[in-house]
Amino acid sequence: MSAGLLALLDDVAVIAKAAAASIDDVGVATSRASAKAAGVVIDDAAVTPSYVTGITPDRELPIIARITLGSLKNKLVFLLPGALLLSWLLPQAITPILMLGGAYLSYEGAEKVIEKLGGAKHGETLEEPISDPKKFEKERTQGAIRTDLILSAEIMAISLNEIATITEVFWVRAVALAIVGILITLVVYGAVALIVKMDDIGLALAERKSGIVQAIGRGLLRAMPRLLTTISLVGTIAMLWVGGGILLHGVEVLGVAAPAHWAHGIQHTVEHATGALAGVLGWASYAAISAVVGLAVGFVLVFVLHKLLRIGGEAH
Template sequence: MAGGLVALLDDIAALAKLAAASIDDVGAAAGRASAKAAGVVVDDTAVTPRYVQGLTPDRELPIIKRIALGSLRNKLLIILPAALLLSQFLPWLLTPILMVGGTYLAYEGAEKIWEKVAGHEHAVEEVAVGDPDHERTVTSGAIRTDFILSAEIMVIALNEVADEPFVSRAVILVLVAIGITVLVYGVVGLIVKMDDIGLHLSGRRSGAARSVGRGLVAFMPKLLAGLSTVGVVAMLWVGGHILLVGVDDLGWSWLYDLVHHAEEAVGGGALGWVVNTLASALIGLVVGALVVLVVTQVRKWRAPKDDIAATPAH
């Protein structure tokens, strides 16, 4: 009896070790999957603060909370089930879907550059204080944009762990969804409240506190501008890299091989990574610019028709 009990305890200990190892493996895989989506995460973090510009300070965090909850619903209730079904029954569609998302990211990045060059940047609208209709519009618009970025994050993460068993894939994607949502909107909340923290500190009696507060207030516009630039670069880089790897997966390897040879020519390592990043960003810029050109032309073709349709009959 005692021997049987010892054997049972040994079996339980072995199972516990196996479970712990599995948890470690899942955690490591979730970390790798999240890292692969880092560029889109940077873009998401850079894009979101603009949605609360023009709102009163007391409404910023509640709006960010609503956007974060909407983002989590997007990931867990819509994107995750669709991604898992796709990976289980139509895994060959992952690469084309990734490439469509990469093209969209490249387009977004190129469009922002074109708006800046052409002087067509969108101004921040003045809104009525506490206007619930505006808040609903802001929240729904942010959640729609987040859906596209979240889908790209989840598909990138899924592509990284496509060889894992189904249950492991599901657990990993849940961890990625929750972890990235908390990270992105935690950072966004900190960013949008930093100027309020600065204003609070600038009113303190301590000279050091006042200096830090004034410094924060002066630094925040530069940080937001810098984040916007980083977001554009991240979109071009990530979008271009997705397209670069995607065409190789589809059998057109010449472009991937060209970039790989350029990496080897500089000795690989950090310089190789820089070469790959610059090449990916250039590919993203070229593809994005072509899509911007097509979209702009289509809008021009549609504009006269829209004007005619909008003209009242006499």
């Protein structure tokens, strides 16, 4: 065998090893980034079911499918290339952009709190007759996709930050970020679809001949209204704590560290005082502080937009 052929085979082997290492980097980056983004994923799953509440059962899955496609478009068409380009060309712009998203989530959450407390309602709500079902469905779907854009931006930013610690190879970052976006979207909206169709599953089980199966079905039917109410509440709280958390972290990155340090100080104090429950209660304390920050910022934005600038009319 000629020396030239041996050299060529050696080069091919080196390329193959490099490719295998890169694929391994994609797997490691994907798993670590997904774990880091898990908190926001839970928030996303809690927020979304509220957007199909009040929709006729036959339209629930089609709406979730549209939201899923919108979420994939958000992540793969807009956020992935945008995140990669910003991290390459203007990394300092990522934090302010995320803070705008945090402010939007805080505004949305505060508006829902005000409505629940009897304040002015904006747009058609579930407490009122739905005069135009198609328009209502379109507005709910668009609202879900807008909220998903903010949560997806946070997921992609967290994921990219984690992936960047593993590899500097551009295409590996891009592939890993795309995989994270697709997997998280399918998991979140698969769970949402299961939640919103649980009453139909319960009804089907309640009609079976087996007494045990019927009991399970009736239990699901009784539990679903409470579960959906709870999920709606968790979704509102999630908007506030994610929004407030983004703002706390953002101002810290921009040089105003006192608010975030104060919040983390309370978190550490709770952790040291609670022993075995330190992790859960410490996280809960920081989440509660973040939610209060989000609510305060949201109240200010609602006042400015609705009262001063007159943006967004009351429901009629």
